Amino acid sequence: MGRSACPADSTGLRRGPWTPEEDQRLLTYIQKHGHGSWGSLPQKAGLKRCGKSCRLRWINYLRPDIKRGKFSRHEDQSIIQLHALLGNRWSAIAAYLPKRTDNEIKNYWNTQLKKRLEEMGIDPMTHRAKHTSNLSHMAQWESARLEAEARLVRQSKLCRVQEQDTQNNGSPAVLPPARLFNRRAAASSKIAPTRCLDILKAWQSIHDVRGVDEFGFNAGTHHESPTSAQGIVSEQIGDDFGRFNGGDNTECAGREHQLVWSNGDLSCNKEPAAFQLEDRDLMVADMIFDNTEFENSSLCINFQEGWNLWS
């Protein structure tokens, strides 16, 4: 195994921050000739830098297709979800975030997101609650959401792998970024139903919700639209589902609860706001609906004991 050292000190090569002149020189050279071999680039470009340093500067800073600046909330969510799924594989995470570099994501994680999770009582490495009994509602939401999202992505991936196998076309089953949070893909997966306390429980691509859905949940026979502010809360009692309308500040007590709403056309990504959800809930709602073509579907959200549902 070889290794490319970068003995800047001993050979008179420069190191440390790049000057605007160096940037311009590197940029001009690559635009003209491409980078080719990084090892020989510095000499050809007239730079007193090692090839490694040039490569890093180009990839992390000079490349034209880099988006700089503040991370959006959606990006935050994506990073957290992807980290829960992929761990510290920054390059893999960066592959799902167009125009962001692995280095930038890594720095952002280490300086901000990690702390944020810790403050919420979530272990940033395992993405699990540190002390469940003392968790804030916010942390409970986040923890459950992460687990649910990770499961969804896995299911989505598995589904695609199965599709690939079925088609037997021999190509690797790569999940493109644009499909990472594709609800249709998740909904189409044929994973056996489970009843754990996930926020996001089920997606189903049917227009009329009736009886027990494919995940084993009684979705009710209602066809209420979230915009009507009449989301129906189903109370789970064993295998039976009682039903009551979410009243003012309905508090789930004693049992798991399930918020169910269905709509033939949930294409608006702000629909759940009709429930006047608090910020922690909107965070989830955004995650669910953002950038998604979402029609003829229904959604179930489980609530844990003690969680408040504002409806």
Add this chain to the structure above:
DNA sequence: AAGACAGACAACCGCGGGGTT
């Protein structure tokens, strides 16, 4: 105003994988 401190992020280092000779 100046020094101490913390946060953010750019850059470096060492390792390992993969291709080539």
Add this chain to the structure above:
DNA sequence: AAACCCCGCGGTTGTCTGTCT
């Protein structure tokens, strides 16, 4: 098969900047 080289990755360090005392 072994040695070498290039490249990419993740962890770590260094530097700059803003804030606090």
